[in-house]
Amino acid sequence: MTALRRVPPSLDAVLRDVAFDHLWRSSSVLALVLDAQGVVIDANARAEALFDGPVVGRRGVDLVGVAGAAARSTLAHLGTRGGAVETVRLTFRDLGGATLVLGEADAGELARVERDLAAMHADLQNLTREVVRKNRALARLGELKSRFVGMAAHDLRKPTGVILGYVDLVLDGAGAALSDDQRRLLGAIRSSCSFMARVIDDFLDLAVIEAGQLTLHLAPSDPGSVVRAGARRAEEHARRADVTVSLDLEPGTARRLDASKIEQVAMNLVGNAIEHSPPGGRVVVASRLEGAAFTLTVSDEGPGIDPDDLARLFRPFERGAHGGVARVGSFGLGLSISKMIIDAHGGSLDAASGAHGGTVFVVRLPGAGERIA
Amino acid sequence: MSTAEERRATAAALTLHTARIAELATDLQYARQPEVWERYGVRGRELSVRDMTYHLPFLGTAIVADEPRVFADYVAWIRHLFARLGFEDPAAAVLLACMRDAIAEALPGGLGAVAVPYIEAGVAELAAPLRRFASFLEDDGHPLRPLARLYLDALLKNDRAAARTLVLDAVARGVGLREVLLRVLQDVQREVGRLWFSAEISVAREHYCTAVTQDVIAHLYPRIMDTPRVGRRIVVACAAGESHDLGARMVADFFELAGWDAVFLGRDTPTAALAEAVREHRPDVLGVSANMSFHFPAVRDGIAAARRADPTGRLRVLVGGYQFDATPGLWTRTGADGSASDADAAVATAEALVAAVRGQGVAS
Ligand code: B12
Ligand SMILES: Nc1ncnc2c1ncn2[C@@H]1O[C@H](COP(=O)(O)OP(=O)(O)O)[C@@H](O)[C@H]1O
Ligand SMILES: [Mg+2]
Numbered sequence: 001m002t003a004l005r006r007v008p009p010s011l012d013a014v015l016r017d018v019a020f021d022h023l024w025r026s027s028s029v030l031a032l033v034l035d036a037q038g039v040v041i042d043a044n045a046r047a048e049a050l051f052d053g054p055v056v057g058r059r060g061v062d063l064v065g066v067a068g069a070a071a072r073s074t075l076a077h078l079g080t081r082g083g084a085v086e087t088v089r090l091t092f093r094d095l096g097g098a099t100l101v102l103g104e105a106d107a108g109e110l111a112r113v114e115r116d117l118a119a120m121h122a123d124l125q126n127l128t129r130e131v132v133r134k135n136r137a138l139a140r141l142g143e144l145k146s147r148f149v150g151m152a153a154h155d156l157r158k159p160t161g162v163i164l165g166y167v168d169l170v171l172d173g174a175g176a177a178l179s180d181d182q183r184r185l186l187g188a189i190r191s192s193c194s195f196m197a198r199v200i201d202d203f204l205d206l207a208v209i210e211a212g213q214l215t216l217h218l219a220p221s222d223p224g225s226v227v228r229a230g231a232r233r234a235e236e237h238a239r240r241a242d243v244t245v246s247l248d249l250e251p252g253t254a255r256r257l258d259a260s261k262i263e264q265v266a267m268n269l270v271g272n273a274i275e276h277s278p279p280g281g282r283v284v285v286a287s288r289l290e291g292a293a294f295t296l297t298v299s300d301e302g303p304g305i306d307p308d309d310l311a312r313l314f315r316p317f318e319r320g321a322h323g324g325v326a327r328v329g330s331f332g333l334g335l336s337i338s339k340m341i342i343d344a345h346g347g348s349l350d351a352a353s354g355a356h357g358g359t360v361f362v363v364r365l366p367g368a369g370e371r372i373a
Numbered sequence: 374m375s376t377a378e379e380r381r382a383t384a385a386a387l388t389l390h391t392a393r394i395a396e397l398a399t400d401l402q403y404a405r406q407p408e409v410w411e412r413y414g415v416r417g418r419e420l421s422v423r424d425m426t427y428h429l430p431f432l433g434t435a436i437v438a439d440e441p442r443v444f445a446d447y448v449a450w451i452r453h454l455f456a457r458l459g460f461e462d463p464a465a466a467v468l469l470a471c472m473r474d475a476i477a478e479a480l481p482g483g484l485g486a487v488a489v490p491y492i493e494a495g496v497a498e499l500a501a502p503l504r505r506f507a508s509f510l511e512d513d514g515h516p517l518r519p520l521a522r523l524y525l526d527a528l529l530k531n532d533r534a535a536a537r538t539l540v541l542d543a544v545a546r547g548v549g550l551r552e553v554l555l556r557v558l559q560d561v562q563r564e565v566g567r568l569w570f571s572a573e574i575s576v577a578r579e580h581y582c583t584a585v586t587q588d589v590i591a592h593l594y595p596r597i598m599d600t601p602r603v604g605r606r607i608v609v610a611c612a613a614g615e616s617h618d619l620g621a622r623m624v625a626d627f628f629e630l631a632g633w634d635a636v637f638l639g640r641d642t643p644t645a646a647l648a649e650a651v652r653e654h655r656p657d658v659l660g661v662s663a664n665m666s667f668h669f670p671a672v673r674d675g676i677a678a679a680r681r682a683d684p685t686g687r688l689r690v691l692v693g694g695y696q697f698d699a700t701p702g703l704w705t706r707t708g709a710d711g712s713a714s715d716a717d718a719a720v721a722t723a724e725a726l727v728a729a730v731r732g733q734g735v736a737s
Contacts, residue, residue, distance in 0.1 A: 114580050118583065128594070132595065136598045
């Protein structure tokens, strides 16, 4: 028996009684008494609370997971139903024919861990704040950029139109007075200027779409004739590139769509197909009605598109590698704008390439009353 | 009256000799009041020495800041703590006398005398009526009091989901963000501190409450960060050694709500990092936060370093935190341009400062 060195002998017995009473009734230390077979013959209140009910008669090893013989002192993870798992250090004390099992948590360790976890949590919350703040800053920058591009494009559009107009005027009106050289130079100005006008329009479209301000002017139109108009706008381009464009358009039923936007899509797709066709190649523009849905395909005999590139090419400013050399005058906006226009119509725009080249772009527009608002 | 030079030297000597003073003072305590202290045994003596090392830095701050109230306020707090532990005021009075005598013995060249008026302020506090540390959630008619109580109840019941829902729902119903942050989250945190200090809740429970409150605020960030920008920037940081960051972060958040760009550097920001942040972010205002009086020197040094990092001389500095709320006017000793006792007032003070001519201090 441990001698109580400071307590006068007269208090010895009562101290032991009170200390035991505390251990048995209110302490957070777990206490089990096991018989020689390892069966619980007594337990304190903490044990009953931890194991959720009477424990006398159960096997100690079933409760704490270790048999006393194996270890004099070990950690054990004790869980209650629906509670948190508690780690306690178990100590086995020989009572002579019986064993006292004591289990207590390391409060010092818990406090140190709590403190550090709390500090880490605070730091993590500060990082979260920083992430949200930076995200907002990026979003604001994005808006600023779109607005800038939109404003710049808007301001460039007018002077470009003026230049084009005057060049046409000179070419048409003063025709006879011009030398061949002058005519050739004016032609070059004209084609550069109309390229500029197209780029400016694309930037403007993109700015409008990114600002979430794309509005469709819906009116009943026949999609077949709209596509025909778009393809016609690429005629001059086809002639110069020595590419034949064949139209195979089934007359469709009128549906609500933004005719000028769909025409723009058709022109973009046909323009791309011509651009990627070999001299003497053929581009087929076909439309079908499948039930109420309208389907347009634009096929070419060009090099095709690597499947790995496909998804990417529908995003703004993404261009194909073209053997490592980006083409002059390619901004990578046509497909992304086309896709956003088709999406806004509730339709889909996809592409597929054959193993030996050739690309098919497929536009699907839902039937009348389906999803067009 | 002592000179600033003497006060500085005394505070420095106190820091240097803390361990020795604590031992000496405890010896004196045991010699003078054996009946009070002997019963605590060897461990009790160790704790007495440790507590003495806690008291001394507060005295040090009172001395460098030349602000006796810093020590008086601390004594008022300790007195409350002592009362709870069953010590009477006379025991505290003996403790202060022992502290004074130990300092006189340990400090060289009569520096101990410099400390005396500040210790006397503490002794005087013992004679004053016991300060009341009232609940922060007492019914004051504020419409959000009931919500604050429900929120605290949920925290004490381990129900963080309910706690979060209470707050987020209130915000969704249109209760103002500022009101919720101050009158619910801040006041509940202060109440949690009072409950901890009154030994009604554990340290673990305080950590839990704080963590849930931080989490709730994080859920409000998408709203907090949504104000159009006004083109002003503030950097907010906790002084070196300071680990209370929730109040400082709330200050930063109120600046975001007011359209400022508010960079928050977090707890325990070393002086060099503070200066670096001023160089990097070029803020209009720097906010330095420190709850604990013993971080006063770190606040002052941080501000001095920040000013050196601002060649334009246009940087305005605000300080705040528990010690500055507890001891009004203490902020004027830090080298700051202003102070405020909560996040709302912090924004108002900063806006007045940047609008005003440099050199004018503004407090609210
Ligand atoms: C949570 C807490 C902790 C946590 C902090 C975790 C974290 N990530 O923040 C931990 C566990 C780390 C902690 C530690 C300690 N704490 Co503590 N803690 C608190 C508690 C309960 C809440 C703090 C809080 O979140 N408040 C909510 C915020 C929103 O309110 P606020 O802090 O008042 O902030 C507002 C204003 O002060 C002001 N403001 C703040 N900063 C700035 C800056 C500027 C520039 C401006 C203009 C304004 C401004 O605007 C804020 C928003 O409105 C307070 C109680 C209290 N009254 O605040 C105790 C409290 C501050 N702690 C106290 C103590 C004693 C300690 C310890 C010494 C305990 C110990 N023995 O370890 C340590 C010291 C740690 C250290 N070295 O810094 C005591 C201080 C008493 C005193 N006399 O000094 C308090 C008051 C508890 C009490 N009632 O006794 N604590
Ligand atoms: N018919 C096609 N055949 C092969 N590649 C194509 C075809 N259409 C588009 N692409 C690829 O997709 C890219 C993006 O097209 P687009 O968005 O119209 O931009 P741009 O034509 O300005 O490059 C092109 O750069 C090209 O690599
Ligand atoms: Mg293209």
